[in-house]
Every structure is written in structure tokens, then in C-alpha cells.
Amino acid sequence: MIPGMPTDTRQHSRGARRPAPEPSLQQTLGPGQWAPRILLTLLLAVTTPAAGNVADQLPALGDASSSLISPALEREIGQQFMKQIRGALPTVDDPILRYWIEVHLADLAQHAQLRDSSLQVVVIDNRDLNAFAAPGGVVGVNLGLLLQAEDVHEYSSVMAHELAHLSQRHFARGIEEQRAQSIPTIASLLAAILVGAMGGADAGLAAITAAQAAAQSSQLRYSRGREQEADRIGLTTLIRAGYDPNGMARMFERMQRTYRFTSRPPEFLLTHPLSESRIADARQGAQAYDTARFPDQPEFGMMRARALVRYAETPQAAVATFERAVRDDPDSEVARYGLALALSRAEAHGQAIALGDALFSSSPERILPLASYAELLINAGQYAQAERLLERGLALNPDNAPLGMLHARTLTKAQRYDDAVAALTRQSILRSEDIDVWYQLAEVSGLAGNIVGVHRARAEFFALRGAYERAIQHLEYARRLADRTDSPLIARLDQRLDDFRTALRQARS
Numbered sequence: 001m002i003p004g005m006p007t008d009t010r011q012h013s014r015g016a017r018r019p020a021p022e023p024s025l026q027q028t029l030g031p032g033q034w035a036p037r038i039l040l041t042l043l044l045a046v047t048t049p050a051a052g053n054v055a056d057q058l059p060a061l062g063d064a065s066s067s068l069i070s071p072a073l074e075r076e077i078g079q080q081f082m083k084q085i086r087g088a089l090p091t092v093d094d095p096i097l098r099y100w101i102e103v104h105l106a107d108l109a110q111h112a113q114l115r116d117s118s119l120q121v122v123v124i125d126n127r128d129l130n131a132f133a134a135p136g137g138v139v140g141v142n143l144g145l146l147l148q149a150e151d152v153h154e155y156s157s158v159m160a161h162e163l164a165h166l167s168q169r170h171f172a173r174g175i176e177e178q179r180a181q182s183i184p185t186i187a188s189l190l191a192a193i194l195v196g197a198m199g200g201a202d203a204g205l206a207a208i209t210a211a212q213a214a215a216q217s218s219q220l221r222y223s224r225g226r227e228q229e230a231d232r233i234g235l236t237t238l239i240r241a242g243y244d245p246n247g248m249a250r251m252f253e254r255m256q257r258t259y260r261f262t263s264r265p266p267e268f269l270l271t272h273p274l275s276e277s278r279i280a281d282a283r284q285g286a287q288a289y290d291t292a293r294f295p296d297q298p299e300f301g302m303m304r305a306r307a308l309v310r311y312a313e314t315p316q317a318a319v320a321t322f323e324r325a326v327r328d329d330p331d332s333e334v335a336r337y338g339l340a341l342a343l344s345r346a347e348a349h350g351q352a353i354a355l356g357d358a359l360f361s362s363s364p365e366r367i368l369p370l371a372s373y374a375e376l377l378i379n380a381g382q383y384a385q386a387e388r389l390l391e392r393g394l395a396l397n398p399d400n401a402p403l404g405m406l407h408a409r410t411l412t413k414a415q416r417y418d419d420a421v422a423a424l425t426r427q428s429i430l431r432s433e434d435i436d437v438w439y440q441l442a443e444v445s446g447l448a449g450n451i452v453g454v455h456r457a458r459a460e461f462f463a464l465r466g467a468y469e470r471a472i473q474h475l476e477y478a479r480r481l482a483d484r485t486d487s488p489l490i491a492r493l494d495q496r497l498d499d500f501r502t503a504l505r506q507a508r509s
């Protein structure tokens with residue numbers, strides 16, 4: 001569990017785009033067109049060995065070994081898959097939400113029998129219920145899951161199920177069971193996960209057309225046996241991690257009730273149909289814990305409040321919701337937290353800060369209240385106070401992602417662009433695969449008048465989306481503009497150009 005939020009953070013997930021000052025990245029962002037080719041190349045490598053005797057080596061269900069696809073290859077596939085996701089889906093760039101989701105999942109993963117516990121988490125900006133797992137430790141979650149789950153136990157049950165797909169290496173075993181004979185089949189299995197991640201086939205995913213049609217045939221999704229296994233192992237994970245295993249049955253029942261009469265249920269229910277027996281299994285697996293008490297975690301409620309305020313129709317609607325919640329339960333930390341966020345969004349900054357101050361003062365050593373309070377101060381234009389607070393937090397947790405990102409935001413708002421560039425450069429070293437960091441660094445470099453910096457950061461941003469041509473273009477601009485006498489910089493640019501040209505060649509081969 002996460003009492004008081006640990007200070008370390010898993011630096012893995014990536015973020016979203018916002019409008020930017022001229023010249024803007026926004027205009028140049030299109031759906032990624034490259035990754036499927038890379039995946040096919042990788043998968044070609046998969047199919048060649050030992051196709052003849054694969055049948056003899058098929059692992060039984062429950063055996064997580066995989067002879068055909070090595071963990072190293074899975075990681076490679078996972079990285080390419082992440083590039084595809086970043087290029088195709090809107091992701092959440094809220095550093096506080098991302099932090100909680102990452103820390104929570106990292107904690108759960110410790111109890112999930114993963115061989116390699118390093119995960120790449122991506123939070124999708126979508127209010128529908130969905131979560132997915134892909135090879136190489138990729139876990140995706142729609143922010144909508146936080147709206148649908150009513151406590152941390154229900155939420156954790158979905159995440160534990162996804163972790164079980166990873167620990168049991170369902171992707172690799174699914175491929176082996178198909179005897180690894182056809183590349184389109186393998187590509188389709190991955191595409192099925194991606195289509196699932198997208199919540200359907202909309203949103204400009206022309207990129208995977210070939211595989212897509214096949215992907216929609218449900219046989220390519222994880223089999224029912226695999227889903228049962230993921231439920232069963234997920235329950236074990238919940239119990240070990242100290243969550244209420246009854247959360248799984250409650251979550252299933254809630255989904256069933258919510259979507260009973262909808263003509264188009266969310267993708268998660270299409271890929272994970274809820275049968276009565278599935279719910280009964282979940283209930284039975286948790287029976288021994290029926291009378292145990294599992295309190296909710298306030299941090300989960302706070303993150304749920306963030307999602308609610310984010311997706312509220314209007315700031316006023318969010319204020320009304322949380323005013324009611326505070327009236328119903330004046331002692332609820334979660335209700336007051338939600339009200340503070342809603343008031344801040346409605347630009348009632350004085351009230352928001354008064355509430356935030358009280359919450360923060362009751363636990364000044366915890367990262368979530370500190371970061372949230374700093375955010376309220378930034379929204380109110382109180383940059384000096386926000387900076388003092390964040391620097392205090394960073395002195396204790398120098399590598400913390402949300403504190404670092406909010407610090408950079410404060411400096412940017414206060415128009416101290418050189419300092420903001422320095423803060424984001426530090427973040428880019430800590431989390432070189434965080435697309436939000438590169439996005440912000442490009443914007444702030446522009447404001448600081450550092451055009452070489454703009455192009456370097458954009459190059460990294462595009463490379464993380466698999467758009468290597470654009471990445472190379474930006475590095476070439478940077479190379480042309482760079483000071484010839486700065487030989488370390490020239491050498492670094494040349495090295496990166498080399499990296500991206502190699503990646504592009506691989507993508508095209």
C-alpha cells in the first residue's frame with residue numbers, strides 16, 4: 001500500500017499535448033505511422049527460430065515460461081508499442097495523477113510475481129473504463145477507471161488483473177500457441193491490444209489498417225482461459241498487497257450494472273466479457289475475507305476527485321458536486337480536497353488556497369498534499385510561495401517527478417525561462433523517456449530564446465513517438481544553428497543524429 005506516499009517514483013509514463021506558443025509542436029503532431037513496421041520487423045525475428053518443433057514446447061497454462069520470445073525481445077516490442085501509443089492516443093500530463101498511478105502500480109507489482117518489475121505506465125486521457133497490458137511491462141490505464149472504481153480495492157483489482165497478464169506472459173504464450181507461423185497473426189495480436197487501448201477503432205489509427213480488421217475478431221484477444229488465470233492470480237496479488245479481494249467482484253458487478261443497457265459497452269468489457277461464473281469465481285476466491293475490514297485510502301479518493309474535476313462539464317458543476325460532498329461529510333479530507341481543486345478551476349483562488357493550506361498543514365511531509373497545494377498557489381499566480389514550498393519538498397525528494405515538474409511550471413509562469421530550462425533539463429536526465437518533459441522543455445527553450453534547445457527537445461519528443469524523420473529534421477536544424485566552436489554540443493548532436501538514423505533504417509528495413 002502507499003501510506004503517505006513514498007518519496008521515490010517510478011519514472012516511466014508519458015504524456016499529452018497542449019496548445020503551445022508559436023512555433024508550436026501541436027501543428028506538427030499527427031498519428032504515428034511508423035511503429036507497425038518496426039513491430040513487424042521485430043516479429044519477423046520472432047517467427048524464424050524453431051517453428052517446426054514449437055508444438056512440442058508449448059507451455060501449459062500456468063507455466064509462464066516462453067522459449068520463443070525472450071524477455072529482451074518482449075521489452076523491445078514493449079518500447080515500440082509505447083511509441084505507437086504515444087503517437088496515437090491522448091495521454092494525461094497531470095504530474096500528480098501520473099505519480100500516484102505509477103507509485104500505486106509499482107507497489108502492487110511487488111506482489112505480482114513479475115520477473116522483471118520495471119513497468120512502463122501510460123495514462124490515457126479517456127473517461128471510459130479501460131486498462132490493458134502489453135509485452136515488456138507496458139501497462140495502460142484510462143483515467144476513466146478512476147471514475148468508475150469507487151475505492152482503491154476495486155481500482156486495484158483491475159490493475160492486478162493486468163499485471164497477471166504480464167507475470168504469466170500471456171502475450172508470448174498466445175503467440176506460441178498459434179505455432180508462430182504467421183506474422184499477420186502475431187501483429188494482429190498486438191494490434192488487438194492497441195485497438196483495445198484505443199477503446200475502439202476511431203481516433204486516427206490508420207496506421208494499423210492491415211492488422212486491424214483481423215484484430216477485431218475476438219479470437220485474437222487473450223483467450224478465456226487466460227482471462228480466468230489473470231482473475232485468479234490477480235486475486236492472489238490483491239491479498240498479498242493487503243487490498244480487499246472482494247474489490248474484484250464488486251468492480252465486476254459495478255461494471256455489469258453500469259453497462260447493462262448500453263448498446264456499446266466500453267472496450268474493457270468487450271475484451272473481458274463478464275459472465276455470471278466469472279463474478280461468482282471472484283466472489284468465491286475472496287470468501288475468506290468477507291468479514292475483514294479494508295478501509296479505503298484517502299489518496300485514491302483524492303486522485304478520483306482530480307479525475308472528476310478534470311472531466312466535469314463546467315468548473316461550477318465540479319464546485320457544486322464537492323460542496324455537496326463537504327456538506328454530507330465535513331470531516332472528509334477527500335471532499336475538501338476535491339472542493340479545493342474545483343474552486344481553483346473556477347478561479348475562486350482565495351477559497352481554494354484556504355482549503356489547500358489546511359489540508360497541506362495537516363501533513364506537510366507528504367508529497368501529494370504538498371504538490372497539490374503548490375499547484376493551487378501556481379493557479380492563483382502566487383509564484384514565490386509556490387516556489388518556496390516546492391523547493392522545500394525537493395530538498396527532501398530531489399528526484400521527485402511531480403515536485404520537479406511543478407517547480408518548472410512555477411518558474412515558467414514567473415517568466416524565469418532560463419531557470420525553467422535548467423529545471424526541465426534536470427528532469428530530462430532523470431526521465432529521458434518522459435514525453436511531457438521534452439514537450440515542456442521545447443516550449444520553455446523557445447521562450448528562453450534558445451532555438452538549438454527547442455530543436456533538440458523536439459527531436460527527442462518525436463523520437464519517443466517513433467517519428468524519426470521529424471526527429472532527424474529537428475536535429476539537423478539544431479546542427480546548423482549550433483555554435484561551431486562548441487565541440488561537445490556538436491558531438492552530442494552528431495551522436496543523436498546517428499541514433500535516430502539507425503532507428504529509422506531499422507524501421508524501414
Ligand SMILES: [Zn+2]
Nearest residue numbers: 161227230272
Ligand atoms: Zn484481461
